[in-house]
Amino acid sequence: xxxxxxxxxLLSVFKGAPVELKCNYSYSGSPELFWYVQYSxxxxxxxxxxxSRESIKGxxxxxxxxxxxxxxxxxxAQEEDSAMYYCALKGGRGAQKLVFxxxxxLTINP
Amino acid sequence: GAGVSQSxxxxxxxxxxxxxxxxxxxxxxxALYWYRQSLGQGLEFLIYFQGNSAPDKxxxxxxxxxxxxxxxxxxxxxxxxxxxxxxAVYLCxxxxxxxxxxNTIYFGEGSWxxxx
Numbered sequence: 106x107x108x109x110x111x112x113x114x115l116l117s118v119f120k121g122a123p124v125e126l127k128c129n130y131s132y133s134g135s136p137e138l139f140w141y142v143q144y145s146x147x148x149x150x151x152x153x154x155x156x157s158r159e160s161i162k163g164x165x166x167x168x169x170x171x172x173x174x175x176x177x178x179x180x181x182a183q184e185e186d187s188a189m190y191y192c193a194l195k196g197g198r199g200a201q202k203l204v205f206x207x208x209x210x211l212t213i214n215p
Numbered sequence: 216g217a218g219v220s221q222s223x224x225x226x227x228x229x230x231x232x233x234x235x236x237x238x239x240x241x242x243x244x245x246a247l248y249w250y251r252q253s254l255g256q257g258l259e260f261l262i263y264f265q266g267n268s269a270p271d272k273x274x275x276x277x278x279x280x281x282x283x284x285x286x287x288x289x290x291x292x293x294x295x296x297x298x299x300x301x302x303a304v305y306l307c308x309x310x311x312x313x314x315x316x317x318n319t320i321y322f323g324e325g326s327w328x329x330x331x
Contacts, residue, residue, distance in 0.1 A: 111257075140234065148218070149258075149322040191258060201271050202248065203320060205255035 107132050111206035118182050119214050126177040127211045128166075128192030132147050137169055137195040138175040139203070144188045152177075152190070162186070182213045217241070219323035227329045228297055236292045236326045240309030242329050247290050248320065249282055252304040261305075264290065265312065297330045304328070 108131040118124050130136060140152040153161045155168040155175060166177045175192060192206040220239040228234050240247050249261040254294045260274035266285045275281070280329040294301055299307075305326040 148324045149308075151319050193258075200263065202260050202274075203256035204260060204264050205250075 106198055107194055107204045109192050109204055109206035111146075111190075111209050113191055113209045114207065115210050115212070117212045117214060120184055121181050123184045124179050124186070124211065126190050126192075126211065128175045128177065128206060130173050130192075130194050132173075132194060132196055134196060138166070139193040140164070140166055140175075140177050141193055141205070142188050143191070149191070153160075163189065164199040166210070184213045184215060187211060187213045219309050221305075221323035221326050224324065225329075227331060229252055230271070230299060230330055231248075231296055232299055233293065233295045234328060236294075236305050236307075236328070238283055238290045238292070238307030238309075238323060240288065240290070240307070241255075241321055243311070244309035245287065245312050246310045246320075247284060248308040248310075249290070249292050250308065252306055253326065256303075258306070261292070262313040272308045286301055294328075299326075299330045302328055302330045 110129045112127050138155040141150040143149045153166060157207050159200055162178045164177055166175050168175050189208050189210050191208045193201050193203045221240055221321045222237045226234055241271045245266045247264040251259045255300055262275055263271040279295045282290060304327050305323055308320045308322045310320040313317055316330045
C-alpha cells in the first residue's frame with residue numbers, strides 16, 4: 106500500500122534560518138514523489154517533483170530510497186514561504202492516483 | 216486559459232440533505248480527480264476518472280458518495296443524506312493523463328461544504 110507520512114503538523118522557523126519539512130513514504134516499487142504547496146487563499150499547486158531534480162523558490166528535495174524519505178529543504182527561509190506543504194506519492198509510471206501526506210503548516214517568523 | 220473550476224465555492228446544507236458539487240476540468244485534460252481536505256486529515260483521495268476507463272472509486276468513504284463524469288469533461292460529486300462529518304473542502308483536480316510521469320495535476324479552488 107502507498108502511504109505518505111509528514112510527522113510535523115506545524116513548523117515554525119525564523120526568517121533567514123534553514124528549514125526542513127520531513128516526508129517519509131511507504132511503497133514497494135519505484136515511486137514518484139512530489140511536494141505541493143498551498144499559500145493562504147490560493148489553490149494547491151505543484152512545487153517540485155523528484156524526477157526533475159529542480160530547485161523552485163530556493164527549495165530542493167532529494168529522494169532517499171534507503172531511508173524512504175523525500176524531505177523538503179531551503180537554506181534561508183523567507184516570510185513568503187509561510188504556507189501549507191504537502192508531500193505526495195504516485196506509484197510509478199501508469200499509477201492512477203496521487204497519495205498525500207497530512208501536510209505541514211510552515212510559519213516563517215520575522 | 217482558465218484553470219480547474221469548481222462550484223459552488225461554499226455550501227451550507229442541513230444534515231440529511233443531498234448536495235452536488237461540480238468540477239469543470241482544464242480543457243483537454245482526460246484525467247480528473249476528487250479529493251477531500253478535512254481539518255487535520257490532509258488530502259484524502261476519493262475518486263479518479265481517466266478517459267473512458269472505469270473510474271477508480273476506491274477512496275469513496277461510503278455508498279452515500281458517488282461521482283460521474285459526463286462526456287469526458289464536467290464531473291459532479293454527489294453526497295446523499297449528508298452528515299456532519301462530511302464537512303470539508305472538496306477539491307477537484309485534472310491532468311493530461313497519467314501514462315506519462317511528467318503530467319502535472321492542477322487543482323481547483325475547492326468547494327467548502329458545511330453540514331449543520
